[in-house]
Amino acid sequence: MNGGQTRAGTYQRILCCTDFSANADFAFHFAVDAAVRRPGCLLYLLHVIPESDAQFWRTYIYEVDNVDQQARQALDARVNEAYRPRVPAGVEFQVEFRVGRDYLKILEFAREKSVDLIVLGRQGRGRLRKALFGNVVEQVARGAECAVLVIPLSYQQRSLDQAKA
Secondary structure, three states, X not given: OOOOOOOOOOOOEEEXXXXXXXXXXXXXXXXXXXXXXXXXXXXXXXXXXXXXXXXXXXHXXXXXXXXXXXXXXXXXXXXXXHOHHHOOOOOEEEEEEEEXXXXXXXXXXHXXXXXXXXXXEEOOOOHHHHHHHOOHHHHHHHHXXXXXXXXXXXXXXXXXXXXXX
């Protein structure tokens, strides 16, 4: 193998994306597992706030002091409750927030940080919802310049069923 090439599976920067849903929460297990198996790996957790939501709050709550600071504190609290306790000692963990179009911000972040693996949860969606709202996972998988691991939420139930058997 050439000295300048990365071996397949040698991930030094792993990005897990969350919208704080059950499927993102389940996918985080896989991101942590991948990071633990690669000493010295950096694990990023990214949450993208839709720009329309951010603009709504800025427009209608402009009179409240420190809206951005309060929103950041609320997000930090969710991360501290749902994710930080699950990261073992020795795994470098960084949390990032972005505002904008979800899949574009994910791809932008992955390029910016030279991410080697993106981990995403996927929840089953109907065709109508996909047509109306797009599919973040599909857009990320098509546009990523690195490996993408997609974890369907249905796999959680399958794993539970196998453990019972």
